[in-house]
Amino acid sequence: MNQPLGSPIVSVKWLYSNLENPNLVVLDGTINKIFNTETQQIPKARFFDIKKKFSDITGEFPSTFPSEFQFQEEARNLGINNNSIIVVYDDKGIYSSARVWWLFKAFGYNKVSVLNGGFPEWTKQGLPKESMAQFIGEKGDFKANLQPGYMTFFNGMQKASKTKSHTIIDARSSVRFNCEVLEPREGLRSGTIPNSINLPFTDLLENGLLKDKADLKTIFASKITDETKAVIFSxxxxxxxxxxxxxxxxxGYKNLVVYDGSWTEWGSLQPVR
Incomplete structure (x- = not known):
């Protein structure tokens, strides 16, 4: 199979050539996708419902990090096993698929990759598609093992912002970061986490594909000036x-953390100064 298990990303060409591997699980991590049999998907894909299945729906804010038990049970319901090789994509290219990748890593599973370019690149290459279908199969034996340090929450973010213990990088567009436009979430104030810097996630993409390693190194080197500090992404x-x-x-960076609630939580709970 020649699966690059150490690689966080794979090409559509690689996925197409390995679709028949029995251990391969293809996940559609498109956010807010409505199940519809007229909707097309990559063959054998299973819908990874971030909002309703893989988030704490009782949480006050969107896409709240799920419990270890919830993640394990929902992954098993998708037939995911401890020997599964997971490739995740989304309908935008590289957007919510990265969240799915990060969730698996946070729960101790590393045999997971993001499909570079996602469904748009798959379509562009003229590769086969099928109608969206519910997963019907045996329950998996996936075991979640929550890892420390992958996620931070409001109290941790407050401390990091105040003490400057981390490099804090905000993935929103520059106009949102600089408060030049309203936040898309109704009622949410504009603003910026103190001591954070901006790197729009779109700066990492070119024609819907993630830029190559050399370009990514250059981009992050311009933002991360102290490599002794862990990095928090919001x-x-x-x-x-x-x-x-x-x-x-x-x-090649280590000690990476994602702020789960991000600006929606911070802008709602932290008073304006």
């Missing part, structure tokens, strides 16, 4: 922060 609601985590890992 965004609007913890989704595109994971795109930055993906790029930074490929570029």
């Amino acid at each position: 965004c609007g609601s913890g989704i595109t922060a994971c795109v930055l985590a993906l790029g930074a890992e490929i570029a």
Whole structure:
């Protein structure tokens, strides 16, 4: 199979050539996708429902990090096993798929890769598709093992911002970061986490594909001036922060953290100064 298990990202060409491997699990991690049999997907894909299945739906903010038990049970319901080789994509290219990748890593599973370019690149290459279908198969034996340090939450973010213990990088667009436009979430104030810097996640992409390792190294080197500090990535609601985590890992950085609540939580709970 020649699966690059150490690689966080694989090409559509690689996925197509390995579709018949019995241990391969293809996940569609498109956010807010409505199940519809008229909707097309990559053959044998299983819908990874971030919002309803893999988030704590009782949480106050969107896409709240799930419990270890919830993640394990929902992954098993998708037929995921401890020997599964997972490739995840989304309909935008590289967007919410990175969140799925990061969730698996946070729960101790590393045999997971993001599909470079996602469904748009798959379509562009003229590769086969099928109608979206519910997964019907045996329950898996996936075992979640929550790892420390992958996620931070409000109290941790407050401390990091105040003490400057981490490099804090915001993945939102520059106009949102600089408060030049309103936040898309109704009622959420504009603003910026103190002591954070901006790197729009779109800066890591070119024609829908993640830039190569050399370019990613250059991009992150211009932002991370102290490599002794861990890095916290934030965004609007913890989704595109994971795109930055993906790029930074490929570029060779360690000690990467995602702020789960991101600006939606911070802007709601932290008073304006």
